[in-house]
Every structure is written in C-alpha cells, then in structure tokens.
Amino acid sequence: MEKILILDFGSQYTQLIARRVRELNVYCEIHPFNKIPAIDASVRGVILSGSPFSVRDAQAPTPDLSAIKGKLPLLGVCYGAQFLASAFGGEVQPAPSREYGRAMLTVGDASDALMRGLPARTQVWMSHGDTITRVPDNYELIASTEDVRVAAFHVGGEQTWGIQFHPEVYHSTDGTQLLKNFVVDICGCGQSWTSEGFVEATVRELREKLGDDKVVLALSGGVDSSVAAVLLHKAIGKNLYCVFVDSGLLRKNEFGEVLESYKHMGLNVKGVNASAKFLGDLAGVTDPERKRKIIGRDFVEVFNEEAIQIKDVKWLAQGTIYPDVIESCSVNGPSATIKSHHNVGGLPEKMNLKIVEPLRLLFKDEVRRVGRSMGISEQLIGRHPFPGPGLAIRILGDITPEKVEILQNVDKIYIDSLRAAGLYDQVWQAGAVLLPVKSVGVMGDERTYESCVALRAVTSTDGMTADWVHLPYEFLANVSNDIINKVKGVNRVVYDISSKPPATIEWE
Structure with a gap:
C-alpha cells in the first residue's frame, strides 16, 4: 500500500x-x-x-x-x-x-x-x-x-x-x-485510500489473521467499538462474541436502546447489568481518579466473568484508533496518564489473549466514514463521544443512585432538545454536569434549596482542543425551563462557556 x-x-x-x-x-x-x-x-x-x-x-x-x-x-x-x-x-x-x-x-x-x-x-x-x-x-x-x-x-x-x-x-x-x-x-500517490477500500482490505486481512478463532469484544455503544464490531462480524461472523456492560452510569434508557440497535445489526451481543456492583463500589468516593480506577477495575472483573465463559476464545478485540497509537509512541514518550477505563486492561495477560485492533490505522472522522460505508445507522455513527467512566465524572463529589437518576433525566432533556432543535449534529460533544452545589430558589411561592446543573456543548475535531458552542439564547432558556420544571431536585441551570485549554471538556 x-x-x-x-x-x-x-x-x-x-x-x-x-x-x-x-x-x-x-x-x-x-x-x-x-x-x-x-x-x-x-x-x-x-x-x-x-x-x-x-x-x-x-x-x-x-x-x-x-x-x-x-x-x-x-x-x-x-x-x-x-x-x-x-x-x-x-x-x-x-x-x-x-x-x-x-x-x-x-x-x-x-x-x-x-x-x-x-x-x-x-x-x-x-x-x-x-x-x-x-x-x-x-x-x-x-x-x-x-x-x-x-x-x-x-x-x-x-x-x-x-x-x-x-x-x-x-x-x-x-x-x-x-x-x-x-x-x-x-509523490505520485493514486488517491486510492477510501472507506470502501479500507473495509475490503481489512475484512480480508482479518479473515486471514483470525481464521476460525473466537474473538471477544467489549462494546460501549460508542462509534469506535461499534464500527470495530461490524468489521469483525463481516470477517468472522458468529465467532465474534460481544459483551455490553451496564455500569449504571450510562445515559437514560441507553442500555436497552443500544442493545436493541446491536441486535438489528445482526451482532452476537450479551448485555450484562452490573449497575449494583459499580454503584456499590463507588459509594462515598469523591476523588475523580479513584472513581476512574474503580470503574476500570469493575469493568475488567465483569467483562472477565463473561469472557471466561466463552470456550476457546483466543483474541480480545479493541476499538483502538490511530491517535491512541500515535500517543503511545510519541516523541515525548507515552502519555503520563493511562486511560485505563477505555481499554480492558489486564485481560490479555489473565486469559492469555492476543489483541486485534481493526481500527488502529484510522482517525475518528475516518472511523465514522467507514461505519457509514458499511451501512451502520446514523444514530450510532453520529453519536457524540461519551466518557468511559460515564456519568461518574459528570457527578462532582460522591455518587448515589438518586444523583444518577437526576443527571440522567437532565441529560435526556438536554440531548433530546438539541436533536429537536436541529443542533445535535452541529455539536461535537454535549452533556450535563451535576454540581455539588445547592442554591436557594422559589417554586410555587415556596422556598427551595436544591441542586445546580451545568450544561456543556463544545466543537472539536479530536478532543485535543475544543471551543464552547454559542447555542441560541432562546434554546438555552427553553432547556433551562424544561429541566427545572420536570426534574425534581434541580432549581438552577448554568451554561459552561470555557474552552479547552485552559479548561477540559469533562469537569473531572
């Protein structure tokens, strides 16, 4: 090539x-x-x-x-x-x-x-x-x-x-x-690097590499793992075993909706509801890095329990993309902070698995183009990035089932409103953050003392830098009104107008 x-x-x-x-x-x-x-x-x-x-x-x-x-x-x-x-x-x-x-x-x-x-x-x-x-x-x-x-x-x-x-x-x-x-x-290059060509060549290489071996893949509902799954499915069919873990920190109704969409794609997927384990282990934890470590550990444990039930599995598939590969061998050395929650760290050693990464040559926008060329629905391909630890790093402070429910309801109103207003595809990533702050409000002539949420929407190409989106004032007013009226426990909404740098996209 x-x-x-x-x-x-x-x-x-x-x-x-x-x-x-x-x-x-x-x-x-x-x-x-x-x-x-x-x-x-x-x-x-x-x-x-x-x-x-x-x-x-x-x-x-x-x-x-x-x-x-x-x-x-x-x-x-x-x-x-x-x-x-x-x-x-x-x-x-x-x-x-x-x-x-x-x-x-x-x-x-x-x-x-x-x-x-x-x-x-x-x-x-x-x-x-x-x-x-x-x-x-x-x-x-x-x-x-x-x-x-x-x-x-x-x-x-x-x-x-x-x-x-x-x-x-x-x-x-x-x-x-x-x-x-x-x-x-x-240089005389022939401009033949296309999505269709990539799919054809990758499927052929995967068939040669994997043969009749079984492969296990952790699905997240995101773009990368979904496209990796379809590529592998094209190559090895039912020898691909997918596991989708519900940590209890996904968006509202996401577990069921994503499982349903995967089944329509013909993938061999098992859904595992492990929310009680994750939320139990996170109880009382406020440090962001400890949250990430607990979630990463729990995910490995849950995934491992499912993977060892697959007889003679030999490969672990991951949705690694090209920026991850570049970062691991950069001029300045590997990244100081390993994103342990993104990959199933530890499993290859525990189970003696070999790694297969069908997307390791692609940037995020190329992953999306490849997904579209294979007919994956726009609902999956166009999804905003979602952090590996889920809502755990959008709830500042300790995590409780009640806080998760509040944030899920706020987030659903926000995301649904972006879609209804035709703004969703103009935003690279959007989400809501539940702050450890309560403020005085007035509802129905009564004094309230309830939570504050921050809305975030950014434009970016790869997440390395990002700018806040100038959402219309009327839209923000309507969303704020909807959230305060419909989500019990919230009486104040603010909008984050910080860019990265100096801020980050996520708050934790």
Whole structure:
C-alpha cells in the first residue's frame, strides 16, 4: 500500500498534517523522527513536521535523512524547513519578533511544482520564533511574505522543498492545494485510500489473521467499538462474541436502546447489568481518579466473568484508533496518564489473549466514514463521544443512585432538545454536569434549596482542543425551563462557556 511518512518532531499540528493527507485519499503514517521505519517501495514521499524546539537548541531533534533526502520527495514544514536549511549549510536565527498568525504569501515561482495552481498572493498561517536568514547555495527561493523572505524554497536537483508556514491549518486558504501538489503530483500517490477500500482490505486481512478463532469484544455503544464490531462480524461472523456492560452510569434508557440497535445489526451481543456492583463500589468516593480506577477495575472483573465463559476464545478485540497509537509512541514518550477505563486492561495477560485492533490505522472522522460505508445507522455513527467512566465524572463529589437518576433525566432533556432543535449534529460533544452545589430558589411561592446543573456543548475535531458552542439564547432558556420544571431536585441551570485549554471538556 503506497504511503506518505510524516516524521514527528513534537508539533501540535502533526496529526493535522496526517488528517489533511488522508482527506486527499492518500494513506500516511506518523513516526517519531528518531524511529524512522525502513524505507521500502511503498513509501512515496516524506513530510517533516513542525516542532516546539528551535534548530539552534542543543537538544533539537536531529533526524537521519540519509535514506530520504535526494532519494524521495521531501517536504519540510516550519521546523522541518528550518532543519533542511540549517543542517545543510544555511542559517537560522531568532526572528525579530515571533511570527505567529495570518500572513500573505507572495509566490515567486509559479512554475514550481509545489506552488502550481496557487494564486500569486494567498493567505498562510505562521507559527515560529526562528526564521531562515540564509539558505544553502543550491536552494532556490520560491515564495516570501512581507516579513519572511524565505517562506518557501526548493532544493536544486532534488525533489526537496521547505515551507516556513503551516499548510495543514484552516487559516492557510490554499494549503490543501499545496499538499495535493506534493502528495499527488510530486509523490505520485493514486488517491486510492477510501472507506470502501479500507473495509475490503481489512475484512480480508482479518479473515486471514483470525481464521476460525473466537474473538471477544467489549462494546460501549460508542462509534469506535461499534464500527470495530461490524468489521469483525463481516470477517468472522458468529465467532465474534460481544459483551455490553451496564455500569449504571450510562445515559437514560441507553442500555436497552443500544442493545436493541446491536441486535438489528445482526451482532452476537450479551448485555450484562452490573449497575449494583459499580454503584456499590463507588459509594462515598469523591476523588475523580479513584472513581476512574474503580470503574476500570469493575469493568475488567465483569467483562472477565463473561469472557471466561466463552470456550476457546483466543483474541480480545479493541476499538483502538490511530491517535491512541500515535500517543503511545510519541516523541515525548507515552502519555503520563493511562486511560485505563477505555481499554480492558489486564485481560490479555489473565486469559492469555492476543489483541486485534481493526481500527488502529484510522482517525475518528475516518472511523465514522467507514461505519457509514458499511451501512451502520446514523444514530450510532453520529453519536457524540461519551466518557468511559460515564456519568461518574459528570457527578462532582460522591455518587448515589438518586444523583444518577437526576443527571440522567437532565441529560435526556438536554440531548433530546438539541436533536429537536436541529443542533445535535452541529455539536461535537454535549452533556450535563451535576454540581455539588445547592442554591436557594422559589417554586410555587415556596422556598427551595436544591441542586445546580451545568450544561456543556463544545466543537472539536479530536478532543485535543475544543471551543464552547454559542447555542441560541432562546434554546438555552427553553432547556433551562424544561429541566427545572420536570426534574425534581434541580432549581438552577448554568451554561459552561470555557474552552479547552485552559479548561477540559469533562469537569473531572
């Protein structure tokens, strides 16, 4: 399978480069700059990412490009461009002032293969503290901005380019065209990475890999595990055993509704109601991390009890997606906090199971496209992300069945209202939070002292950053009124207008 390699120097934009390349229907992989895989015939080109480092730093990332530069098409982006300049005889110095934000790029050589099809002047996005002050002798300037003389260059006699701006971000208006010029025209990629092609190839590979073996999968009702289940079902049919655990912390009626939708999909699913165990073990616990650990432990125990009843099961399937894979081998090392509640940690060792992860090459938006191409209902595919610990981390403080019921009722009114108003699909994730705060209110001429809930709605692409949604005031007024009138125990509703960063999407 033809591919583009992206060498990661720790930039916040590295995944975005990959997403833009994938949107061109070209497969690409991200690898740390110091763990470059073998360069074989499948590699059609290489992109060097940006970095928070300066090439002048003693600890600056320094890749070995001996098997790449001059041999394969190569594009350096921001830090990547500065490295290509400084490491081969040029000079990089601190910019007079940090070059950040929009800038107008003037194309100096419209006939250059990388610049082809770009207007003479186009908006680009800058984000760097250094600037290239001198390029090596055989480097040709092909574009500049008012403040950045060397905004883009081409290495004479090679298919090597460098750009000091970020074509992958939305603010670079012709960035997609530039990336297409490199990936499709220069590297010669055939744009054959499609959802349908992925399904066909993955099902074939799963059949070869799994044969007649039995596989067990924990379903969550979310997009990733659902799409993974359908892919596996296509490959091995009834040899896939799915378990859907009700922790008592799901949305209102979710356990029954999701089980029903899975049955309509022909999946072999067993539902396990373990709410009493989860809620009992969480009683009196207020620390968010302890909540997560208890939920993760209980989930493993419940799932294990079900999995060991499947005779001769050999594989554990998981809905791991590509950002998880990248994070585990990032330039900065594995994530400091393991999301233990997302995967069934401990089971492979306990049961001597092998792992199969059919979605490990895909970003979240690609998972959705694959799901749609297989005919999975929009009700499942379009679902907002939901945290692994469920409502436990949306109830601040200790958890009781009464609090869960209050939050489930509030959440249902909120989510149903978003759907009814046609706003649900405009929001990446929405939910309600039950606060450990009571306030004075008045209902029917009587004084009340009841709970406060916060509503949250954000836009995002992958959850790494998020912005709050400007929901219409009239909508918020109606939802607030509905919640206070219909949910006993709540007399105040607030709306969270914090972005990530500095806040997080979830409150715990």
